[in-house]
Amino acid sequence: MRWPSFVNLFGAWFFLALIPLIILYFLKLRRPKMEVPSLVLWQSVVNDQRVNSPFQKFRRNLLLLLQILLLCLLVLALMQPFLSADAEVAQYMPVLIDCSASMAATDEITGKSRLELVKEQVREQIESLSGDQKMSLFSFSATGRRLTDFTSDRRQLLKALELLEPSDLPGQLDDVLRMAAAYTRTFPIETVTIMTDGNLPDQVDFELPFSLDVRRVDAGGPNVGITEMSARRSGPQEWEVFVRVSGSSVDLRGAELKFFENNVETNTQPIEVSNEEAERLVFPVSSAEARLLEARLIPTGFDSMAVDNSVWLTLPAARPLKVWTSPKLASWRHAIRVLSNIEQEDGTDEQPKGSDYDLIISDAADLGGAIAPVQVFVGVIPDDLKTMIEVKEDVDYVVDWNRTAPFLRHVQLADLEIGEQPRLASGLSAKELEELGYEVLVDGKAGPLLLQRREGLSVSYWFTFHTDRSTLPYRVGFPIIAANAVESALKQASLSEVSAAPTGVLPVISVEADRSYTIKTPDGQQIPATSTPAGTLSGIPAAKVGRYDILDGNDVATSVGTGLLNTTESSLKAVEALRFTELTVAAEKSDKIDSDQPLWWTLALLAFGVMLFEWWYFQRARGAAA
Amino acid sequence: MASGTSQFTSLFDNALLNQIERMRLRPIRRLTNRSRGEHLSGKGGSSTDFADYRDYAAGDDLRYVDWNIFARLRRPYIKQFQHEEEMHVVLLVDASTSMLFEDKLLRARQAAAAFGIMGLLNVERVSAYAIHSQPEKPWMFPPGAGRTRIRQLLAFMEQLEGGGNVPIEKAIETMLRFHRGRGVAIIISDFLTFGDISRPMNMLYSSGLEVWGLQILAESEINPNVQGDLRFVDSETQETLDITNASELLNVYNDQRLWLQSQLDSMCRSRQGRFLSASSGASIQSILFDQLCRQGWILR
Numbered sequence: 071m072r073w074p075s076f077v078n079l080f081g082a083w084f085f086l087a088l089i090p091l092i093i094l095y096f097l098k099l100r101r102p103k104m105e106v107p108s109l110v111l112w113q114s115v116v117n118d119q120r121v122n123s124p125f126q127k128f129r130r131n132l133l134l135l136l137q138i139l140l141l142c143l144l145v146l147a148l149m150q151p152f153l154s155a156d157a158e159v160a161q162y163m164p165v166l167i168d169c170s171a172s173m174a175a176t177d178e179i180t181g182k183s184r185l186e187l188v189k190e191q192v193r194e195q196i197e198s199l200s201g202d203q204k205m206s207l208f209s210f211s212a213t214g215r216r217l218t219d220f221t222s223d224r225r226q227l228l229k230a231l232e233l234l235e236p237s238d239l240p241g242q243l244d245d246v247l248r249m250a251a252a253y254t255r256t257f258p259i260e261t262v263t264i265m266t267d268g269n270l271p272d273q274v275d276f277e278l279p280f281s282l283d284v285r286r287v288d289a290g291g292p293n294v295g296i297t298e299m300s301a302r303r304s305g306p307q308e309w310e311v312f313v314r315v316s317g318s319s320v321d322l323r324g325a326e327l328k329f330f331e332n333n334v335e336t337n338t339q340p341i342e343v344s345n346e347e348a349e350r351l352v353f354p355v356s357s358a359e360a361r362l363l364e365a366r367l368i369p370t371g372f373d374s375m376a377v378d379n380s381v382w383l384t385l386p387a388a389r390p391l392k393v394w395t396s397p398k399l400a401s402w403r404h405a406i407r408v409l410s411n412i413e414q415e416d417g418t419d420e421q422p423k424g425s426d427y428d429l430i431i432s433d434a435a436d437l438g439g440a441i442a443p444v445q446v447f448v449g450v451i452p453d454d455l456k457t458m459i460e461v462k463e464d465v466d467y468v469v470d471w472n473r474t475a476p477f478l479r480h481v482q483l484a485d486l487e488i489g490e491q492p493r494l495a496s497g498l499s500a501k502e503l504e505e506l507g508y509e510v511l512v513d514g515k516a517g518p519l520l521l522q523r524r525e526g527l528s529v530s531y532w533f534t535f536h537t538d539r540s541t542l543p544y545r546v547g548f549p550i551i552a553a554n555a556v557e558s559a560l561k562q563a564s565l566s567e568v569s570a571a572p573t574g575v576l577p578v579i580s581v582e583a584d585r586s587y588t589i590k591t592p593d594g595q596q597i598p599a600t601s602t603p604a605g606t607l608s609g610i611p612a613a614k615v616g617r618y619d620i621l622d623g624n625d626v627a628t629s630v631g632t633g634l635l636n637t638t639e640s641s642l643k644a645v646e647a648l649r650f651t652e653l654t655v656a657a658e659k660s661d662k663i664d665s666d667q668p669l670w671w672t673l674a675l676l677a678f679g680v681m682l683f684e685w686w687y688f689q690r691a692r693g694a695a696a
Numbered sequence: 697m698a699s700g701t702s703q704f705t706s707l708f709d710n711a712l713l714n715q716i717e718r719m720r721l722r723p724i725r726r727l728t729n730r731s732r733g734e735h736l737s738g739k740g741g742s743s744t745d746f747a748d749y750r751d752y753a754a755g756d757d758l759r760y761v762d763w764n765i766f767a768r769l770r771r772p773y774i775k776q777f778q779h780e781e782e783m784h785v786v787l788l789v790d791a792s793t794s795m796l797f798e799d800k801l802l803r804a805r806q807a808a809a810a811f812g813i814m815g816l817l818n819v820e821r822v823s824a825y826a827i828h829s830q831p832e833k834p835w836m837f838p839p840g841a842g843r844t845r846i847r848q849l850l851a852f853m854e855q856l857e858g859g860g861n862v863p864i865e866k867a868i869e870t871m872l873r874f875h876r877g878r879g880v881a882i883i884i885s886d887f888l889t890f891g892d893i894s895r896p897m898n899m900l901y902s903s904g905l906e907v908w909g910l911q912i913l914a915e916s917e918i919n920p921n922v923q924g925d926l927r928f929v930d931s932e933t934q935e936t937l938d939i940t941n942a943s944e945l946l947n948v949y950n951d952q953r954l955w956l957q958s959q960l961d962s963m964c965r966s967r968q969g970r971f972l973s974a975s976s977g978a979s980i981q982s983i984l985f986d987q988l989c990r991q992g993w994i995l996r
Contacts, residue, residue, distance in 0.1 A: 101927040101938055107794035107917060108888035109930040109937050114952040115945050116937065 074669055077150035077200045084145040091141055095134045136684040143677035146670075152200055153667040162220055162257045163205045164250050165192060168266035169234060170211040170241030171573075172639045175267070175290025175374040184267040185236045187287040192265060196227045198668050206253070207231060211239040212574055214246025220257060238377050238573045238615040240636040241270045243648070247278075254279050268644025275651065282655045286644055292319035294343055294369045295378025295640035296327075296633060299570035301355070301363075306411065307388050311353040313365045313381070317343035318642040323371060329353045330364040345641060361385040362617070362629045377615050378640045382631015383570040384577075391560055394422040394440065395431040399448055401543035402431045405552035411565075412556065426604065429559035433536065441604065443528045443562035446555050449536030451492070452521070454506055458498055459517055459534055464491035466535065468519060471512040477522065477531055477554050478511060481547035488541075492517040492534035508532075527562065527578055527608075531555070572635040576610040576618060581627055592616025705850040707809050712981060716810045719984075720818050720995045721785065723880050723906055724968050749773045784839065784879030785815035786905060787824040788871055789856060791835075793932045794886055796858040798914035799976040804884040806980040807910055809853040811882050812837075814994060816846050821877060824852060827867035827885070829860025834870055839877065861932035863889040868896035878904030887911050887960055897963050907969035908993065909960055913953075915977040920949065 076082075106112065173185040192207070199205060199222055207217040207230050217230040243264070250262050261281045268286040298314035317323050322342045329337035341349045355361065367379040390413040395403045397418045406414055415423065421438035422430065430442040435450050451459050466488040471478055494503075494517035500510050503518065511531070512520035521532040542548050560566035571577045581587060583605035589597040592614045599607050612618060617631045634640065647654045704710055752761060752772035762775045787808045795801040808824060815822040822845065824837035837852040862870075864885050881900050887893065887909065900907045923943040927936050939945065957973050964971040972991055974983045988994050 101925045103927045103929055103936075104922065105929045105931050106920075107797045107800075107886060107914065107931050109928055109933075109935060110888040110890055111917070111949055111952050111956065112928050112937055112939060113890075114956075115948045116939070118948050118952070 074151040074153050077152065077202065079149060081145060081149035084148060085142070087141060087145070088138060091137060092134065095137065133684065133688060136680055136687065140677055140680045140684065143673045143680060147673035147677060148670075150200060151669040151673070152198070153669065161203055162253075162259050163195075163203060164208060164220075164253065164259055164262045165195070165205060166208045166210055166214075166243075166246050166250060166262060166264045166266075167192065167231075167234060168211075168241050168264070168270070169209045169237050170269065170639060171236060171238050171377050171634050171636070172241065172267055172269035172290070172375065172642055174236035174377060175293060175642055177288065178291035178372045178374065183236065184287050184290055185234065188265040188267075189231055189234065191285070191287070192231055193228065196224050196231065199224060199227075200668060208246050208249060209234055210241065210243065210246035211237040212242050212245075214249045216249060220253075236377075237613055238632075238634055239613060240572075240634070240639050241266070243270055243274045244276055247274070247276045251276075251279050267642070268646075269639060269642060270645055270648065271638065272645040272647065273649050277651045278653065278655075282648070282650075284648060284655055289644060290642055291372055291374035292321075292323055293317065293374045293378070293640060293642050294323050294325045294367060295375060296365055296367055296381045297348070297378070297635060297637040297640050298350075299363075299365055299381040299383050299633060299635065301383060301385055301568050303388075303566050304354075307356055307358045309355040309357070309385055311355055311363060311365075311383065311385075313351045313353065314348055315341055315343050315351070315367060316345075316348040316637060316640050318345055318374075318640065320345060322347070323369065325370055325373075326368040327351060328366045328368060330366065331355065331357075331361055333362075333364070355385065357385065358388045360387040360628070362631060364617075364631065374642070375640070378634040378636075380615060381570045381633030381635060382617055382629075383568065384628075384630045385568060386564045389565065391428045391556060391563065391565055392424075392426070393429040393431070393556070393559070394424070394427045394442075396420065396433045396448075398433050399431060399538075401538060401548065402446075402448065402552060405549045406431070406556065408549070409553060409556050428563045428565070429555060431555065441528070442559070444555060444559040445528070445530040446533075447530065448533045449490075449539075450532060451534055452508070452523070452532055455503070455508065455521075458495050458502065460493050460495065461534065462491045462493055462516075463489075465489065466491040466514045466516070466519070469513045469515060471520070472510075475511050475522065476558055477551065478520075479554055480550050481554070482545075483512060483547065486541055486545065488514070488519070488535050489539035490535040491515065492519060494518065529558065529562075570635055571612070571630065571632045573612055573615055573632045576607075576612045576630055576632065579607040579610075579620060579628060579630060581605055581607055581620065581622075585622070587627060588621040590619040590621055592618065596621075705809070706854055707806050707850060708980070713813070716813050716984070717817055718996065719810075719814050721783075721811065721814050721820075721880060722992055722995050723783065724970070746775065746777060748776045750776060783815075783818075784821045784823070784875075784877035784905075785811065786871070786875055786879065786881040787812055787822065787837075788868065788881060788883045788885070789824065789826045789853075790864055790867070790883075790885030791826045791828050791856055791858045792860050792862060793858060794888055795912070797931070797976075798916065800886060800912045800914050801856075801858045803912050803974070803976045803978075803980060803983065804910075805853045805856050807884050807912075807983060808882070809850055810980070810984055812849040812853070813846055816841060816843060816849065820879065822849065823875065824849065825867070825871045825874070826856050827860070827862050827864065828858075829862065832870060834867065834874070836874060839875075863891045865889060865891040865893050865896045868893075868900060872896075872899055872903055875903070875905075879906070880908055881905035882908040882910065884910045884912060886913055886917070887956070888917075893960075894963055897967055901967040901969075907964050907967045909964045909969065909971040911957065911960065911971070911973040912976050913973060915975055918953070918975055920946065922946070 167188055174183050176183045196205060204220040204222050205227055206220040207227060209215050209217055218227055253259055259280050261283050263283045263285060265285050294317045296313060297316045301309045301311045304310045313327060315327060322344045324342050327339045327341055328335055337353050339351050343349050363383045363385060365381050390411045393406055393412055393414045395406055395414060406412060422440035425440050427440060427442040429444045430437060430440060431446040433448045435447060435453060468483040468486045471483050492514060503510060508521045508523050510518040511522050519534055523530050537543055581601045583601055583603050585601050587599050587607060589599055589610055597610060599610055601607050612632045615632055615634055617629055619629050620627045647656045704713055752774050756774050760774050761772050765773045789804050789808045791801060795804060812822045812824060819841055821839045821841045823839035826835035828835055837849060864887060897907055925940045926942050927938050929936050961971040970993060972987060974987055989996060
């Protein structure tokens with residue numbers, strides 16, 4: 071049995087009010103006097119055994135007893151008793167509320183979403199806040215957001231809670247945990263409560279400075295959703311569009327997948343999926359022009375989440391890959407030329423003529439202002455690494471290489487002989503290179519032979535030795551490396567493969583340079599944006615699933631779309647535990663948060679009832695006396 | 697009640713007085729004094745009214761032999777006559793403070809006057825005592841008989857004032873110290889006393905007095921209209937008693953009142969007496985001609 075604790079123990083002093091109450095009661099107790107001929111009969115009445123029953127004795131001072139009871143209840147309410155949920159009473163309570171897409175999943179019977187269930191529990195916790203307890207609400211999906219400061223203002227907390235809505239983004243804990251951790255420097259936070267459906271990545275890269283209380287609500291109903299949509303070029307003007315549909319329930323659930331091209335329905339496929347069996351459909355699309363495709367899922371039965379039922383994909387217009395290769399790199403030019411659908415710039419100029427390319431392969435760092443999303447530098451040490459890497463005249467060979475790097479896919483570099491030896495300055499290691507943004511793809515005897523650097527959407531590869539001074543051009547792997555570079559450029563230009571954009575941030579959109587546009591979001595908002603000199607729009611937030619129209623004035627310049635496209639979210643699976651760097655936290659399923667249960671309002675209600683009864687009793691007695 | 701110079705007494709009007717004068721008390725045992733009176737005793741007497749014959753016995757007064765019968769039957773028979781003896785009617789009126797409520801004392805004085813008139817007109821000795829504030833020295837109407845005492849009796853009753861707190865049992869004991877003679881003791885009171893009344897009852901009975909108890913209660917005592925929390929004050933002793941939710945105790949109160957009446961009735965009957973409880977709200981005519989007549993207290 072749990073005994074109640076009291077928030078305001080000083081309120082017990084008010085029990086002293088019982089003394090004046092009792093004194094005043096007896097001082098003020100004036101019964102109306104009534105003269106009777108004799109007390110003989112009335113004394114007999116009083117002496118009667120029935121009159122002397124305990125109940126009658128009790129009733130003699132019932133008003134006083136009621137007043138004592140009323141005072142005791144009021145004083146107890148003033149002392150703010152509560153049934154403690156835990157031995158420790160947390161003073162600062164951060165509550166992190168999951169607002170990811172899966173929180174919108176509804177229950178088939180009640181129709182309540184998971185977020186609504188969470189809101190109910192948090193609302194109860196807010197209502198049960200004791201006087202000195204402060205709560206701060208955070209919401210998180212892909213990122214974290216602080217909703218309120220630490221406050222005991224229930225109205226403010228409830229208002230922030232009511233405004234919470236599920237987003238169309240996957241859930242990520244890292245960001246919001248860092249935000250909460252930042253508060254530990256200011257407030258003595260011991261425990262952070264996470265209210266979630268458990269549909270989170272089970273591995274969290276975070277060191278917990280506090281204990282974590284993960285509360286998981288009930289799972290939602292069955293769900294069917296599109297978890298992947300991509301297209302691969304199968305010909306100069308031919309695309310194959312792949313759509314993957316997954317289900318969350320054990321049983322097979324039916325649905326109809328409709329396929330739209332520029333808002334015109336072109337195909338419909340019936341499907342049946344379960345959590346074990348996903349279905350992958352292929353839709354052929356033939357078009358040289360850019361097209362906006364939409365895959366729309368129409369579930370035949372109950373579907374707990376609607377946000378993953380539509381996905382948009384923008385197919386770019388078909389064009390050849392634009393490549394500039396330094397005329398000195400004959401081996402690279404030959405290797406590129408044989409590849410199909412390539413537009414390689416001819417000429418003997420040492421710098422590119424144009425400004426925009428899809429792939430640049432150069433033996434000099436200075437490109438004369440030309441840019442490309444994929445750049446390959448041969449025999450060039452990056453300027454910022456020149457003090458760290460020195461090329462010596464010595465024979466070198468490959469010690470190891472990153473076999474999973476796309477640039478080196480299917481490439482065998484063993485027994486490669488190199489006539490130069492890039493050496494890393496003494497005392498330095500790959501760590502220093504990584505700090506500057508470089509990743510070592512190939513290690514030589516004394517230093518890196520191939521570096522990769524990503525800057526935004528572009529990627530550059532740096533051969534620290536000249537390939538012509540090695541046996542690489544004579545190796546089978548050389549044309550593969552060239553093909554990998556082209557493949558990478560094709561992907562960057564979305565010419566070979568294109569995937570539907572998940573919610574979060576819109577993919578880079580090619581528009582006219584230096585021009586103002588307005589992005590109309592699916593929920594009707596309008597976001598102004600200006601294109602870069604390179605003619606791109608980037609960094610546009612896309613929190614909602616749907617179609618985004620890029621308006622040039624009133625005209626639609628282009629349209630792109632997003633989808634949830636998250637297998638974890640669509641599966642509605644709940645993790646049993648979250649694995650952190652040093653420990654694992656169980657995600658407990660609970661219908662109710664273990665919060666302190668305040669009793670003051672119960673006592674206040676009882677006091678009100680006692681007061682009403684006393685009033686009625688007093689009026690009755692006074693009326694009788696009158 | 698009509699009032700005016702033409703009325704014989706302020707207690708009754710003349711018409712009621714005439715009716716009372718035609719009424720007689722009806723004692724149960726006919727306890728009488730040996731002195732001659734107009735009350736017929738059960739024994740043979742010396743009045744002029746013939747009662748019976750009996751055989752002559754040696755020593756009988758020859759004056760009572762019926763010589764006509766002797767001449768015809770040649771045997772002596774003694775002629776018997778009704779014996780008329782004097783009966784003492786003692787009136788004990790409770791005039792304590794408790795009788796001042798409503799018309800209790802008035803009804804008691806009227807009833808006592810009526811009983812007295814009936815006794816005096818029947819050539820009985822009538823005496824009256826009033827219970828008041830002095831327990832050792834009661835107001836007293838000395839014993840006497842004859843019509844001439846009617847006016848004095850009425851004057852005594854008219855002048856009787858209420859007050860005092862002498863309990864009824866003490867008043868009876870005091871009365872018995874002054875009283876001599878057999879007959880009927882009519883006690884007119886509310887009989888509301890904390891004391892034991894059986895002892896004075898026994899004393900009355902052993903003194904040769906039939907005990908007639910007439911309880912006069914006020915309407916507020918028979919059907920008290922009380923509610924809520926009250927503090928009752930005894931009118932005689934000024935003692936107080938706190939009552940909570942008096943209205944809920946009325947049933948118990950009535951039970952107690954009826955129990956007291958049954959006790960008094962039992963006490964009187966066990967001493968060859970009578971008991972009647974009347975309301976002061978009832979008229980004296982109703983009490984006399986209805987209740988008392990029906991109960992056989994008086995003969996019309």
